[in-house]
Amino acid sequence: MAFGWKLHVILSFFFILAAINKGVAGYKHVVLMHGILAGPDEFDYFATLVKQAYPGTPVTQIDAFNHLESLTTMWDQVDKISKLVSPILTNSSSGTVLVCFSQGGLICRGLLATIPHNVETFISLSSPLAGQFGDTDYLKFFFPYYVKENIYKLFYTEVGQVFSVGGYWKDPHEQKLFQKFSTYLATLNNQSDTFNPKSHEFKENFLRLKNIVMVGGPDDGVITPWQSSQFGMYNASEKVLPMEKQEWYLNDAFGLQTLAKRGGLHLHTIPGIHHVRWHKELQIFKCCVLPWLT
Numbered sequence: 363m364a365f366g367w368k369l370h371v372i373l374s375f376f377f378i379l380a381a382i383n384k385g386v387a388g389y390k391h392v393v394l395m396h397g398i399l400a401g402p403d404e405f406d407y408f409a410t411l412v413k414q415a416y417p418g419t420p421v422t423q424i425d426a427f428n429h430l431e432s433l434t435t436m437w438d439q440v441d442k443i444s445k446l447v448s449p450i451l452t453n454s455s456s457g458t459v460l461v462c463f464s465q466g467g468l469i470c471r472g473l474l475a476t477i478p479h480n481v482e483t484f485i486s487l488s489s490p491l492a493g494q495f496g497d498t499d500y501l502k503f504f505f506p507y508y509v510k511e512n513i514y515k516l517f518y519t520e521v522g523q524v525f526s527v528g529g530y531w532k533d534p535h536e537q538k539l540f541q542k543f544s545t546y547l548a549t550l551n552n553q554s555d556t557f558n559p560k561s562h563e564f565k566e567n568f569l570r571l572k573n574i575v576m577v578g579g580p581d582d583g584v585i586t587p588w589q590s591s592q593f594g595m596y597n598a599s600e601k602v603l604p605m606e607k608q609e610w611y612l613n614d615a616f617g618l619q620t621l622a623k624r625g626g627l628h629l630h631t632i633p634g635i636h637h638v639r640w641h642k643e644l645q646i647f648k649c650c651v652l653p654w655l656t
């Protein structure tokens with residue numbers, strides 16, 4: 363009897379300790395944003411892995427602008443998704459880990475610039491963070507009359523900006539037109555001819571981040587140049603220059619240089635992974651997502 367009573371007290375004590383510990387440490391909310399021509403189920407595998415690693419972790423797979431709707435104008439997507447995720451991203455008693463794939467990474471750049479958020483770590487899986495300049499099957503499918511050399515004639519117009527890809531198309535030979543017409547990437551990089559009265563607010567919001575984990579690799583096959591997944595981009599001779607050589611890094615236009623100086627940039631270059639596999643490989647989860655969940 364006496365022993366049973368003591369055991370009960372001891373067990374209760376441990377349960378209470380565990381509960382307190384969990385309450386204090388909590389789990390960061392994991393928010394997953396899919397890529398172009400896909401939906402929230404694209405992240406089912408990683409969502410399962412998160413819950414296996416840390417049962418009880420809140421996980422949200424953003425269910426908006428799925429499939430064909432993912433071609434919608436970038437700012438329209440950001441505005442609507444912002445309304446959906448703001449309650450999570452502005453929860454003052456919690457932090458967020460934002461995991462975004464491909465075009466989703468650029469959607470996430472928009473969220474990070476416009477919301478006074480609680481995101482601690484932004485994990486970008488092969489996102490064209492510095493823009494895209496390359497022929498792909500889906501581009502050929504939707505715009506059969508164009509190739510990368512001339513599609514700026516469509517994308518760098520008001521009509522062309524209606525398409526998500528137009529917003530982050532980065533033709534290295536048409537920098538002036540990019541600055542004139544790109545309503546999305548040029549604005550995020552503070553390179554647009556149209557003055558953005560909120561550029562400092564964008565930077566402040568962006569700098570609420572502690573870490574960016576940039577994952578990409580040479581066998582991606584879609585993101586071009588693949589170094590755009592780590593903020594690299596072509597110059598006018600189509601030579602890829604790293605982020606440190608980009609104008610918006612040098613003048614710290616949106617906070618990337620400050621974040622780098624704080625030690626907040628984490629680059630992973632992984633060969634052998636084709637574009638559609640980044641969120642399907644256990645290896646990628648283990649190296650680049652799991653360490654950031656707690």
Ligand SMILES: *[C@@H]1O[C@H](CO)[C@@H](O)[C@H](O)[C@H]1NC(C)=O
Pocket residue numbers: 388389449450453454455456
């Ligand atoms: C905010 O975070 C707390 C602590 O993790 C959680 O209990 C609560 O449900 C969260 N609220 C929202 C709106 O996510």
Ligand SMILES: *[C@@H]1O[C@H](CO)[C@@H](O)[C@H](O)[C@H]1NC(C)=O
Pocket residue numbers: 552557561562565614615616
């Ligand atoms: C963005 O560019 C404008 C115009 O050049 C400048 O006035 C503003 O200070 C820049 N914003 C940031 C955050 O550097």
Ligand SMILES: *[C@@H]1O[C@H](CO)[C@@H](O)[C@H](O)[C@H]1NC(C)=O
Pocket residue numbers: 597598599601603
């Ligand atoms: C592009 O960068 C390369 C390597 O730094 C340089 O040699 C070349 O002159 C640059 N092209 C232009 C047009 O600036």
